[in-house]
Amino acid sequence: MVGPSRFMTLVSVFELGIVDRLRATPGLTAAQLAEAVGAARPDAVEQLLFLLVKEGFIAQDETTGGYRLDALADVAESDLKRALSYMNLIKVTALRQLFYLTQSVRTGTVVGLKELYGAEGTLYDAVDDHQDLNDSWLTLMNTVTANIDPWFFANVDIPPGSQVLDVAGNTGLGAIHTYRHKASPGLRVTTFDLAHKETEALANFKAEGLQEHLSFIGGNVFDEIPRGFDVALIKHFLDMFDKADVLTILKGVHTSLNTGGTVHILVPVYPEDIKEAGNYNVDFFPAFFLGAAMGQGGPQKLSTYQSWLEEAGFEVTAALTKDSSEIPADVIPVQAILSATKIA
Numbered sequence: 001m002v003g004p005s006r007f008m009t010l011v012s013v014f015e016l017g018i019v020d021r022l023r024a025t026p027g028l029t030a031a032q033l034a035e036a037v038g039a040a041r042p043d044a045v046e047q048l049l050f051l052l053v054k055e056g057f058i059a060q061d062e063t064t065g066g067y068r069l070d071a072l073a074d075v076a077e078s079d080l081k082r083a084l085s086y087m088n089l090i091k092v093t094a095l096r097q098l099f100y101l102t103q104s105v106r107t108g109t110v111v112g113l114k115e116l117y118g119a120e121g122t123l124y125d126a127v128d129d130h131q132d133l134n135d136s137w138l139t140l141m142n143t144v145t146a147n148i149d150p151w152f153f154a155n156v157d158i159p160p161g162s163q164v165l166d167v168a169g170n171t172g173l174g175a176i177h178t179y180r181h182k183a184s185p186g187l188r189v190t191t192f193d194l195a196h197k198e199t200e201a202l203a204n205f206k207a208e209g210l211q212e213h214l215s216f217i218g219g220n221v222f223d224e225i226p227r228g229f230d231v232a233l234i235k236h237f238l239d240m241f242d243k244a245d246v247l248t249i250l251k252g253v254h255t256s257l258n259t260g261g262t263v264h265i266l267v268p269v270y271p272e273d274i275k276e277a278g279n280y281n282v283d284f285f286p287a288f289f290l291g292a293a294m295g296q297g298g299p300q301k302l303s304t305y306q307s308w309l310e311e312a313g314f315e316v317t318a319a320l321t322k323d324s325s326e327i328p329a330d331v332i333p334v335q336a337i338l339s340a341t342k343i344a
Contacts, residue, residue: 004095006051007087007090007091007095008091008095009048009051009052010051010052010057010087011087011088011091012048013048013049013052013058014084014087016037016040016045016048017036017037018033018037018045018048018049019069019072021033021036021037022058022067022068022069023069023073026066026067026068026069027061027064027066027067027068028066028067029042029064029065029066029067030042030043030045030046030049030065030067033045033067049067053067055071056070056071057069057070057071057072058070058072079328079330082143082147082328082330082331083330085139085140085143086140086330086331086332088136088139088140089136089137089139089140091136092132092133092136093123093133093136093137093288093292093293094287094288094291094292096112096116097110097111097112097113097116097291097292098112098287098291098292099112100112100115100291101287101290101291104290104291104295105290105291107295108295108296109295110122110123110291110292110293110294110295111291111295112291112292113126117129117130117133122240122293122294122295123137123292123293123294124137124240124293124294128196141170141236142173144236144333145173145174145177145235145236146177147331148266148322148335149174149177149181150181151322151326151335152235152264152266152335152337153177153178153181153182154181155318155320155337156264156337156339157262157339158178158182158184158187158231158264159184159230159231160184160185160186160187161184161185161186161187162184162187162188162230162231163188163190163228163229163230163231164178164187164188164189164190164229164230164231164232164233165189165190165192165225165226165229165231165232165233165256166178166189166190166191166192166233166235167192167221167225167232167233167234167237167249167253168192168193168221168234168237169191169192169193169201169233169235170191170193170197170201171191171193171197171200171201171204172191172200172201172202172204172205172214172216173204174191174233174235175189175190175191175201175205175214176204176205176208176210176214178233179210179213179214183213187213188213188214188215189213189214189215190214190215190216190217190226190229191214191215191216191217192216192217192218192219192221192225192226193216193218193219194218194219194220195218195219196218197216197218198216198218201216202216221248221249221252222245222248222249222252224252225252225253225255225256226256227255227256228256228258229256229257229258229261230257230258230261230262231257231261231262231263231264232253232256232257232261232262232263232264233263233264233265233266234249234253234263234264234265234266234267235265235266235267236266236267237249237267238250238265238267238305239267239268239285239289239297239298239299239300240289240293240294240296240297241294241296241297242296242297243308245296246308247308247311247312250263250308250309250311250312250314251312251313253312254312254313254314254342257342258342259342259344260341260342260344261341261342262317262339262340262341262342263309263314263339263340263342264337264338264339265305265309265337265338265339265340266335266336266337267299267305267335267336267338268281268285268299268333268334268335268336269281269299269300269301269302269305269321269334269335269336270282270299270300270301271301271334272301272302272303278324279324279334280332281299281332281333281334283332284332285298285299285332285333286298302319302321302336302338305319305336305338306319306338309338309340313342313343314340314341314342314343315340315341315343316338316339316340317339317340317341318337318338318339319336319337319338319339320336320337321334321335321336322334322335322336
């Protein structure tokens, strides 16, 4: 019951700049902090800090009344930045929209986006027109991609000189990472996504000096996927859809690949035992996809994705779930890789 209030109390302390102030100047009182962050009442600052003291994030000297960072002082800046990116995504794209979760499930649409933004469609449509949604979503997505891609490319095979298609590759970051991790003579990586993303993708390729090796094709995966590729990558995408749409995508990729071609999928998964401790995918993703992002979708168990690949005409050759001990405690998704070959 108190999850939202705890979450927003912590977020507010960061947004007010209190953590940064205490990092720079330990020992400030509530009155001094209120003055430092501007126009806040000392009593209100103190109310917020009660929870952080209780949880050991911040400590208070009972004699002076001054505050200092406690556990937060030991958190590396890179870890803190990553955690705050998740928290900002949850605040901006989830908390408000999830007020309408029940209506979203009933209608199969993201009702919160329409009520709050007047936006029809999905979160991924709305980010094009609403900067706050775009900044929150894109910042985290780029962080997630940068963190998981080294593991992904270390565990997939892209033969030298392959023609690679990055399906729903957004504005080209995945294509750039593909070339950086798997460069070989003749390797060419093509980003396939909605046509309006082409200008930004090409600019990104040029900025990296990779325009001779990377390209962009505009289109929609539910219309037709370009053909003639040796390898297809599907990353951060399949979990957005229900089974029928996932099968449509997989069958389209099957057609796009040359015989013997390979698809590598990166997707968050639920544990085979849904009651498994320490896996928060189930805590987060159902509500996020149904009520904040798509009005449908959500991750599946690894075995489910394997069966869907086989139904689409692939032979699964590898399935690997990232070791939970290697995942930072603040990161929600537990990712998996599935590799499969097109059967003639």
